[in-house]
Amino acid sequence: MSMTSLAWQNLTNPLLATATDPGNSPMILTGVLLSLVVIYVASKLGGELSKALDLPPVLGELVAGVIVGVSALHLLMFPEVGAEASDSVIMTVLQAIGNLSPESVSSIFETQSEVISVLAELGVIILLFEIGLESDLRELQKVGYQAAVVAVVGVVAPFAAGTIGLMFFFNVPAIPAIFAGAALTATSIGITSKVLSELGYLKSREGQIIVGAAVIDDVLGIIVLAVVASLAKTGEVDIVNLIYLMTSASVFLLGSIFLGKFFNKSFVAIAERLQTRGNLVIPAFTFAFLMAFLANAIHLEAILGAFAAGLVLDETDKRKELDKQVIPIADILVPIFFVSVGAKADLGVLNPAIPTNRQGLVIAAFLLVVAIIGKVITGWSVTGKTPINRLAIGVGMIPRGEVGLVFAGIGSASGVLSKPLEAAIIIMVILTTFLAPPFLRLALKNTTEEEDVLESFEEADIAK
């Protein structure tokens, strides 16, 4: 009998009774599984509908997230939006299945929401890793000077106008104003390049400048985000800190690309020597997560590290094989991010029926105007004498997408964005994305007509 008491004593060991009751663990998994089913179904319904309407799938995933989240169905809820376990439909289901006490439900709700949030963050890390893998540094160097000018103007103009406008017209404090301004910076390359390729303009000079500038402003946007998010953590705009952050973000990114040239060969050598399953994908993810961790450790954003890791591995011979293997992993993790961003955004704070909401709506309208004008003007920053469709370039830079949502998501997680401001950013992302394709078609129609005119002139010249 002494054996029994010795061997089984830790079943009742008080040390094991931690705050997170281990008895809740199976229900946490149950909650995570149900949440994932909701997320996947929503993301596919939204994505497919969006695609059918000729819009980018990510927009549909975001809107689907809004529908299943705090704004409407209350299926996917998070404590940071002020929700309690009893507000969540999934938690009500779990309570019924497991006969749980309100205290356990509340603790399960918090932990399972944190798990979904971490999965969403891993999703955005993998998204940026994938974007890094797809950004060809050599291609970027070719597009060169004009794209860089367009990109810089397209980052600085909406950032400055947005931040200053929010601070002076709306009395928004500096940090959230900077955050919202930063969210206006990054063009989504996906939608524009799709419209361009549909209309056969992807290889035109306008198309090449737009795509090149979109890639560069993604990079600038990620650096801005790394800086801004760190400012948000300290809570004040300190010039020394600002310089430290901008330097460290740039050095981190350029340094990794530089060191990456040497690391490249070791990576390929390691992947080729490994004999067991995951010989390519495990070293790649180890590197990506390590870089994400290092970026975090020097107080930058994890996604900057993942993006740098993607840029580095893009330069290896294993790129194509790796691309192929990262796709299914991104497919199951990235939608968790977009649906969560939508689910956490309380669009109810912009309901115009409630008078106090109207100021939030005015902010949303202001952000939208700045987002559009701040990019349209970039067309006029193109130098050179060759005639070029400046409007098409500016309009092509309008749609915000993934990176804008990354800003909204991180701003919401860090608590720096108020609910109306977060909702306004999401509305801005949705509307710029909706408006860009018809506008771009219109602007490009001009080019066609101008070119037609030009061609008629030339033909007339030749005929003479």
Add this chain to the structure above:
Amino acid sequence: MSMTSLAWQNLTNPLLATATDPGNSPMILTGVLLSLVVIYVASKLGGELSKALDLPPVLGELVAGVIVGVSALHLLMFPEVGAEASDSVIMTVLQAIGNLSPESVSSIFETQSEVISVLAELGVIILLFEIGLESDLRELQKVGYQAAVVAVVGVVAPFAAGTIGLMFFFNVPAIPAIFAGAALTATSIGITSKVLSELGYLKSREGQIIVGAAVIDDVLGIIVLAVVASLAKTGEVDIVNLIYLMTSASVFLLGSIFLGKFFNKSFVAIAERLQTRGNLVIPAFTFAFLMAFLANAIHLEAILGAFAAGLVLDETDKRKELDKQVIPIADILVPIFFVSVGAKADLGVLNPAIPTNRQGLVIAAFLLVVAIIGKVITGWSVTGKTPINRLAIGVGMIPRGEVGLVFAGIGSASGVLSKPLEAAIIIMVILTTFLAPPFLRLALKNTTEEEDVLESFEEADIAK
């Protein structure tokens, strides 16, 4: 100014100050990233070393987990093994990076450990989904009767001997004894089929019976696990409950296979209609997670649902494409499970230098003997008059692997296994896997010699 107070009030809203401090969220992600880096490096080092020694990689991943976990390096620690934040090297690193208070570290430790545990559980769900995808039901029907008899004997004998022995010789209570007995049931198909194919015996009659029986006892093992884990939750062996569980587990599995025949076509139709990324993998994972959730909801194990989902989707035309896409996802999630199982196992409780540990060692030795004898006897259950290498069949069934570790992992998570018993199960899995290949080579050498003798006889006959 009224705008400011309205818009920013929720920054200081006390409702948002939930128990899990949202300010900890970034550090939770940092902790998860660092833990994943440790897990991946350990799993690859262990897996590759194991492979180089001609052992299955999963064994190396498990041993690597033991080394980075509570038994040795204390890199990967979990609250459920009685560890506190200060015991974890990763948490010490985080504390240094983030200048955290001991209270935040403790809360971050718990949440990030829970996240890693859920990732490990998702890993084992995907592992079972993959095993389901790879188990061909039609092939199984061909091997037929003899394999089924071998499988049933190989499940019943070690289960009964293990459970009864633990209860009567070692005074272990019924529930943990049943759990440990159940952990003895399932043969690991991987290692045996590798040795068989190396020696050219995979297509021999012995080989076919071993492989068929291993597949069947995987299925039986998963049903046994679903039943035993549910018993563990209620904490008592109630005959009505037992009948309910065995019935529901069998009905769930057979029912899903049956209904799956109809669902198959809809699944293919859905995957073919979807136009956006993840058109195959998202419906597949939605189905797998939904089945895992449903299994959980009727108080069975999530892995039973995932396994059933895999069996169902294995019958579709999309099987091969799906297989290919699931591989990288499994590659990054499954190692988290095996390394975690190793990391949570405190092999220190079996240190023979400490006198009170010796009883645990005796249990480990007992389990090992039962595990070997319980499978070796299965060879003699083969009926029919054709001469057959009964020893080779029995020895081929010896190695335990994934499913045995799934038992240990789930037993540990549910708190039903004492530390010495959990450590004893893991030692049993490791040693059966180490011992099987040399034993099997020896046993098969007998076949070769017997056949040589037989052939010489026949040749002699013909010569006469």
